[in-house]
Amino acid sequence: MMRRFVLPLSAAVSAVAASSLLLVAPAHAAGKAKEPRHVHFHFEEPFGGYDIAAVQRGFQVYREVCSACHSMNHLHYRNIAEPGGPFHAVREMNKDGVEEIKLGSGHGKPVDPNENPWARAVSSEWDLIGNVYDYNGECAGEEPPPACRKGRPSDKFRPPYPNTDEARLANGGALPPDLSVIVKARHHGAHYIYSLLSGYPEQDPAGLEVPPGKYYNPYFPGDLSAFWTGDPKQVPKGGFIAMGPQLPDDRVAYADGTVATTDQMSKDIAEFLAWASEPKLEIRRQVGLMVMIYLGILAGLLWFSYKQIWRNVEH
Numbered sequence: 001m002m003r004r005f006v007l008p009l010s011a012a013v014s015a016v017a018a019s020s021l022l023l024v025a026p027a028h029a030a031g032k033a034k035e036p037r038h039v040h041f042h043f044e045e046p047f048g049g050y051d052i053a054a055v056q057r058g059f060q061v062y063r064e065v066c067s068a069c070h071s072m073n074h075l076h077y078r079n080i081a082e083p084g085g086p087f088h089a090v091r092e093m094n095k096d097g098v099e100e101i102k103l104g105s106g107h108g109k110p111v112d113p114n115e116n117p118w119a120r121a122v123s124s125e126w127d128l129i130g131n132v133y134d135y136n137g138e139c140a141g142e143e144p145p146p147a148c149r150k151g152r153p154s155d156k157f158r159p160p161y162p163n164t165d166e167a168r169l170a171n172g173g174a175l176p177p178d179l180s181v182i183v184k185a186r187h188h189g190a191h192y193i194y195s196l197l198s199g200y201p202e203q204d205p206a207g208l209e210v211p212p213g214k215y216y217n218p219y220f221p222g223d224l225s226a227f228w229t230g231d232p233k234q235v236p237k238g239g240f241i242a243m244g245p246q247l248p249d250d251r252v253a254y255a256d257g258t259v260a261t262t263d264q265m266s267k268d269i270a271e272f273l274a275w276a277s278e279p280k281l282e283i284r285r286q287v288g289l290m291v292m293i294y295l296g297i298l299a300g301l302l303w304f305s306y307k308q309i310w311r312n313v314e315h
Helices: 009-029 052-064 077-081 117-123 164-170 189-198 262-277 281-309
Strands: 089-093 099-103 127-129 148-150 215-217 239-241
Touching: 052 262, 077 117, 189 262
Parallel strands: none
Antiparallel strands: 089 099, 127 148, 215 239
16 A cells, blocks of 8 residues: 655745755856946837947948857848848939939838848858758859759848757857847847957956866856965956957958947947847837827827716716
8 A cells, every 4th residue: 555745835845945946056156247338229218229330330240250150040131121120221213313222211112122232142142052051162163053042132141050069069069159139038138248249358367267268258157266266255257158259459341431449349249139139129119109199199089088978967
């Protein structure tokens, strides 16, 4: 005959609490990072939008630097040409009566994202075999296979590696995170991205033993106690990250002539990644504002109607 063992309620609660502490303790231990520096981003204002020029520069930084290791699997090339995107364009007549394609919303006819020259130019940089990116260079020869084709705006952003195994192999075992929604996935969002990229110190703290293949960053979560040889009460904030400093001054030559300092590039890529995480932000806010105005007018009409209908009725 089987015996039943029933824990008292207090014991059961204690057991659950203890197991919960075991689960969350590592997360708290690995969270000693410096508070990110906060900079002004216009899109964080209640009715603010993206700085399109900054988003364009940030896209250039991603394209020339970040895309070598980081994917953006949730974005298609046509997204950069859609309304609210950095390369949205319209067809307008110039003073000579000739139709031109200009960046921005403007007052002309919007250009189909799949026909947008900027989206087409960026997407066609990489050859494809069917729907598989040409990692082996089979499309680069003088006589490519019939299955080869140029990329199209309808294609997803090209991932830097064919699979996660090769991504880890190329990065010392670390898997570079996908950047599609990284701003939404990190506490402090764009401020964290900006601080992380611009916050590598020129010299590591004296007394900190940095493992080979790792880099110290005060804004990256971690626990440095085991690597600190100084005063145990003065353990530096931050952690070790597998990605070294990527944005030294003049790493890119901005198309608009902006001086490419580390701080400027960090802020621009943070703005671009914020747009990538929520590309419909401006449209959503515009619709929300219209809805609030409509509801305000409706509430006023209802109030005056109420007063008019019941004006001679005692309450």
